[in-house]
Amino acid sequence: MWAVRFNTMYKKIITIVALAIIVSPFTNLAANTKGKLVYDSGRSINYYDFDTGVSGVMLEKDRLSVSPGGITKIDNSYIVYGLQKPNGKYDLVLYEYKKNQQVVLGAGSYPLYLKEKKELMYFDSAKNGRGLWLYKAQIYENELVKTEPIVTELPFYSANPLYKVNENNVVFIDSENKSWKLNLDNNQLEPIESLNTNNCIMYLWISKTQQYLCREQSTGYLYLVNSNTGDRTLFIDKLKYVTAYIKELDSIIYTIPGFSFIRGETYEIGRYNLINQKKMKLPAVGVTTPGNVIWVE
Numbered sequence: 001m002w003a004v005r006f007n008t009m010y011k012k013i014i015t016i017v018a019l020a021i022i023v024s025p026f027t028n029l030a031a032n033t034k035g036k037l038v039y040d041s042g043r044s045i046n047y048y049d050f051d052t053g054v055s056g057v058m059l060e061k062d063r064l065s066v067s068p069g070g071i072t073k074i075d076n077s078y079i080v081y082g083l084q085k086p087n088g089k090y091d092l093v094l095y096e097y098k099k100n101q102q103v104v105l106g107a108g109s110y111p112l113y114l115k116e117k118k119e120l121m122y123f124d125s126a127k128n129g130r131g132l133w134l135y136k137a138q139i140y141e142n143e144l145v146k147t148e149p150i151v152t153e154l155p156f157y158s159a160n161p162l163y164k165v166n167e168n169n170v171v172f173i174d175s176e177n178k179s180w181k182l183n184l185d186n187n188q189l190e191p192i193e194s195l196n197t198n199n200c201i202m203y204l205w206i207s208k209t210q211q212y213l214c215r216e217q218s219t220g221y222l223y224l225v226n227s228n229t230g231d232r233t234l235f236i237d238k239l240k241y242v243t244a245y246i247k248e249l250d251s252i253i254y255t256i257p258g259f260s261f262i263r264g265e266t267y268e269i270g271r272y273n274l275i276n277q278k279k280m281k282l283p284a285v286g287v288t289t290p291g292n293v294i295w296v297e
Helices: 002-023
Strands: 036-040 044-049 055-060 071-073 078-084 090-096 101-107 109-114 119-125 132-140 143-151 163-166 169-173 179-183 188-191 200-206 211-216 222-226 232-234 242-246 251-260 264-273 279-282 293-296
Touching: 036 071, 036 078, 071 109, 071 293, 078 109, 090 109, 101 143, 109 163, 163 200, 169 200, 200 222, 200 242, 242 293
Parallel strands: none
Antiparallel strands: 036 044, 036 293, 044 055, 071 078, 078 090, 090 101, 109 119, 119 132, 132 143, 163 169, 169 179, 179 188, 200 211, 211 222, 222 232, 242 251, 251 264, 264 279
16 A cells, blocks of 8 residues: 555656656756857857757866957857957958967957858947957958948947847947948948937847847836837846857857855856746856857758
């Protein structure tokens, strides 16, 4: 009798545990996903491999480099990242990560590579000495060539992430949190009124649904705003520190801050799946920030 009761209880426990795993908000959603999340956490460039579940440091940077300066993918062999120098300014570095080789291209930060045009956009010091300008250039024999300023009239006191909407348009915010769209064919600027009129600061571009993810300044709520109609829907206010949208995962990456009496401030990395609206914590080290997260295969 006791054996029968034990077996019955055992089966119930197994069933409950299995259900708990299935419905857990941090269920592992990485199955059958091949690729790496690569992110600049300041002192190092780290990675998390979704296929193997392995995380680690891809590149140790100079010990004086504490603030990330943006990162972009050229292809599945090369990336460009901004390296902070002792004087606080930044250099753009071309890094062949599969061979662990790198070379400095020139001054600049928060790069965005435009594959169709084979051009690199980035921020660098304004030639009039007032803040930053937005430039574009080509990479030739490990140097930036045909360098040209393309946005000089906006207030940029620090660099901000650049997001490619399509092969002809890039969006970003200035240092007054105003959102802009830049036409790459004629370098014409257009304010994004659906965000500016509602004082909603753009955080991310969701390419699959052609939406902006922004945070309303007055409430702190996150909204998804249709780039064509301007219609907006309340997202969720639980992801306080959103840092990237990864098209290959159809997911938002975010930072989870915490505190430990032993280690002090702690940071974990989370993934919010837009398909099934589930969250998971990634077993990865470091902190993610906007403009400093990419996907490589």
